[in-house]
Amino acid sequence: xxxxxxxxxxxxxxxxxxxxxxxxxxxxxxxxxxxxxxxxxxxxxxxxxxxxxxxxxxxxxxxxxxxxxxxxxxxxxxxxxxxxxxxxxxxxxxxxxxxxxxxxxxxxxxxxxxxxxxxxxxxxxxxxxxxxxxxxxxxxxxxxxxxxxxxxxxxxxxxxxxxxxxxxxxxxxxxxxxxxxxxxxxxxxxxxxxxxxxxxxxxxxxxxxxxxxxxxxxxxxxxxxxxxxxxxxxxxxxxxxxxxxxxxxxxxxxxxxxxxxxxxxxxxxxxxxxxxxxxxxxxxxxxxxxxxxxxxxxxxxxxxxxxxxxxxxxxxxxxxxxxxxxxxxxxxxxxxxxxxxxxxxxxxxxxxxxxxxxxxxxxxxxxxxxxxxxxxxxxxxxxxxxxxxxxxxxxxxxxxxxxxxxxxxxxxxxxxxxxxxxxxxxxxxxxxxxxxxxxxxxxxxxxxxxxxxxxxxxxxxxxxxxxxxxxxxxxxxxxxxxxxxxxxxxxxxxxxxxxxxxxxxxxxxxxxxxxxxxxxxxxxxxxxxxxxxxxxxxxxxxxxxxxxxxxxxxxxxxxxxxxxxxxxxxxxxxxxxxxxxxxxxxxxxxxxxxxxxxxxxxxxxxxxxxxxxxxxxxxxxxxxxxxxxx
Amino acid sequence: xxxxxxxxxxxxxxxxxxxxxxxxxxxxxxxxxxxxxxxxxxxxxxxxxxxxxxxxxxxxxxxxxxxxxxxxxxxxxxxxxxxxxxxxxxxxxxxxxxxx
Numbered sequence: 001x002x003x004x005x006x007x008x009x010x011x012x013x014x015x016x017x018x019x020x021x022x023x024x025x026x027x028x029x030x031x032x033x034x035x036x037x038x039x040x041x042x043x044x045x046x047x048x049x050x051x052x053x054x055x056x057x058x059x060x061x062x063x064x065x066x067x068x069x070x071x072x073x074x075x076x077x078x079x080x081x082x083x084x085x086x087x088x089x090x091x092x093x094x095x096x097x098x099x100x101x102x103x104x105x106x107x108x109x110x111x112x113x114x115x116x117x118x119x120x121x122x123x124x125x126x127x128x129x130x131x132x133x134x135x136x137x138x139x140x141x142x143x144x145x146x147x148x149x150x151x152x153x154x155x156x157x158x159x160x161x162x163x164x165x166x167x168x169x170x171x172x173x174x175x176x177x178x179x180x181x182x183x184x185x186x187x188x189x190x191x192x193x194x195x196x197x198x199x200x201x202x203x204x205x206x207x208x209x210x211x212x213x214x215x216x217x218x219x220x221x222x223x224x225x226x227x228x229x230x231x232x233x234x235x236x237x238x239x240x241x242x243x244x245x246x247x248x249x250x251x252x253x254x255x256x257x258x259x260x261x262x263x264x265x266x267x268x269x270x271x272x273x274x275x276x277x278x279x280x281x282x283x284x285x286x287x288x289x290x291x292x293x294x295x296x297x298x299x300x301x302x303x304x305x306x307x308x309x310x311x312x313x314x315x316x317x318x319x320x321x322x323x324x325x326x327x328x329x330x331x332x333x334x335x336x337x338x339x340x341x342x343x344x345x346x347x348x349x350x351x352x353x354x355x356x357x358x359x360x361x362x363x364x365x366x367x368x369x370x371x372x373x374x375x376x377x378x379x380x381x382x383x384x385x386x387x388x389x390x391x392x393x394x395x396x397x398x399x400x401x402x403x404x405x406x407x408x409x410x411x412x413x414x415x416x417x418x419x420x421x422x423x424x425x426x427x428x429x430x431x432x433x434x435x436x437x438x439x440x441x442x443x444x445x446x447x448x449x450x451x452x453x454x455x456x457x458x459x460x461x462x463x464x465x466x467x468x469x470x471x472x473x474x475x476x477x478x479x480x481x482x483x484x485x486x487x488x489x490x491x492x493x494x495x496x497x498x499x500x501x502x503x504x505x506x507x508x509x510x511x512x513x514x515x516x517x518x519x520x521x522x523x524x525x526x527x528x529x530x531x532x533x534x535x536x537x538x539x540x541x542x543x544x545x546x547x548x549x550x551x552x553x554x555x556x557x558x559x560x561x562x563x564x565x566x567x568x569x570x571x572x573x574x575x576x577x578x579x580x581x582x583x584x585x586x587x588x589x590x591x592x593x594x595x596x597x598x599x600x601x602x603x604x605x606x607x608x609x610x611x612x613x614x615x616x617x618x619x620x621x622x623x624x625x626x627x628x629x630x
Numbered sequence: 631x632x633x634x635x636x637x638x639x640x641x642x643x644x645x646x647x648x649x650x651x652x653x654x655x656x657x658x659x660x661x662x663x664x665x666x667x668x669x670x671x672x673x674x675x676x677x678x679x680x681x682x683x684x685x686x687x688x689x690x691x692x693x694x695x696x697x698x699x700x701x702x703x704x705x706x707x708x709x710x711x712x713x714x715x716x717x718x719x720x721x722x723x724x725x726x727x728x729x730x
Binding site: 607612615 | 653654726729
């Protein structure tokens with residue numbers, strides 16, 4: 001097919017237009033919701049099939065596929081083209097986006113059944129897929145940026161999907177505004193690249209930085225600016241605050257956008273520009289440190305969260321941090337590997353959490369769950385597999401990708417260090433611990449549900465659990481897909497420091513031990529005596545309060561940014577600028593006119609005698625003038 | 631006293647009486663009459679100047695102003711009549727709402 005890539009991108013847009021324009025009217029019919037679901041699911045699946053065809057072509061030809069759609073603008077002899085670029089990296093990302101995306105669409109038909117905004121929901125979901133595909137398939141940084149902003153928009157619409165609730169609408173705004181900060185830096189990076197290279201095509205940027213002489217722009221400066229953009233989208237410190245709040249959206253949205261695909265856009269951006277980052281060791285160092293800090297802090301916060309979705313949200317932030325560590329030490333392909341496996345098990349976990357919430361009629365607090373393993377066995381089985389996968393229990397998917405990240409954090413010749421590995425390993429231990437804690441509190445032990453919730457517990461329909469099984473299977477075997485080897489021609493793995501090469505076996509052993517230690521720790525804490533965790537909480541009250549409050553980051557931002565800004569707006573801009581300066585000027589002009597009008601209006605009294613008197617005055621004045629001048 | 635000065639003094643007296651009457655009287659018809667007095671004061675001065683300078687321009691001007699005055703009074707009296715039908719009074723103060 002000639003326009004294969006364009007069709008992959010456009011099919012979800014067709015779904016958005018169809019459901020967006022007709023959906024609400026259609027859903028009112030008796031068979032309407034069925035049609036809405038068919039439109040919503042068939043088009044992403046069609047995109048997935050087309051992606052498979054494109055992948056086949058890519059593998060047989062070995063050449064990246066380039067499709068020019070049209071010329072967007074021509075500035076000073078430079079053309080800005082809308083073009084699609086399909087190489088091995090785009091292939092992996094597109095497969096994840098359309099594949100996991102399709103699965104989550106199918107799941108959503110069960111989860112969102114009966115919601116008043118059913119058609120609107122699917123329209124937004126399709127819109128998201130369209131922008132996400134634009135992001136991963138765009139050849140130019142500009143096209144990518146359009147997708148980048150578009151997924152932000154879709155994310156905003158879906159976080160605030162139940163906009164009648166002010167807290168949820170506020171969460172949507174928070175996500176959107178936080179992302180704007182990163183986008184500003186992204187734009188600055190783009191401007192610098194355009195100014196110095198005269199092109200925004202990603203492959204040309206990479207080639208320009210690989211060539212000698214190097215371009216006359218600091219790769220580290222551009223790298224850091226683009227990374228700030230990535231921080232916003234991928235929820236890294238200090239712009240991570242929006243992602244936990246984004247859980248206000250429907251659970252499948254959390255799975256698709258805020259775990260599996262959109263938040264990995266930052267990883268994709270850095271990996272896509274690996275040619276630039278290879279020339280920017282300082283920027284890479286920044287990425288590794290920020291990623292590690294995010295991974296560690298988010299993992300500690302996740303240990304004490306009590307909302308099932310919040311635990312998973314912080315887990316996502318933490319895993320994204322680990323991916324950035326891999327990017328920072330030059331192991332770009334490994335980061336993408338973790339993106340893929342993370343998409344499988346985190347989607348499975350979120351959808352499993354959705355299934356739990358569905359079963360309990362909206363309950364999200366794990367302190368009021370427990371003992372669900374026997375009541376909803378299909379959800380439990382898949383959730384357990386995904387938990388083991390993210391905890392790094394071999395041979396499940398998470399083990400392979402996380403082990404490679406730890407290995408390159410330790411041994412990469414591009415910035416690998418023992419302390420990176422140590423902190424990353426502690427993070428992995430915490431990950432394993434809080435994930436098994438979640439599993440235990442939700443599915444094992446005695447039931448802590450209220451009687452009426454307990455009465456309602458029911459397993460979800462097959463449209464939901466079937467998807468869970470597919471994702472659980474992928475979480476189990478996803479590690480055997482050799483993504484780094486597949487990406488080897490595009491972005492080779494960094495060289496290993498020779499003196500550390502011998503330690504690989506030991507490190508794998510340690511990684512396995514860490515996964516099992518987390519499991520054992522969680523079992524010891526939450527498996528046996530229920531009072532044990534409580535006793536530890538008593539002992540570490542201060543720490544527990546600090547972690548529960550998420551290190552007071554929101555409060556800090558509120559005090560350092562929110563309140564001064566509000567004071568500035570209220571006092572200076574509103575009271576002085578708006579009320580006094582602008583309103584004051586207008587009031588002055590209006591007041592002058594009013595006073596003048598009342599003066600001259602008094603002259604016109606309606607009394608003929610007074611008018612005649614004015615005539616006399618006029619005559620006298622004319623006489624006086626003529627006496628003086630004639 | 632010179633005849634011309636005498637006539638001009640009378641003309642100015644007529645004008646002044648008319649103007650004073652226009653200002654102080656409230657009756658619409660009297661005010662109209664006062665306006666006629668003012669007009670005739672001016673006419674008298676025009677005739678006087680015409681005789682004094684031995685030209686006809688002033689006399690012609692007076693004929694013109696007579697015609698205009700006749701036309702004006704032909705419109706003014708019906709207006710006053712119509713107003714009086716509305717309010718049943720000749721007091722000019724009763725019609726101050728007519729300011730526009």
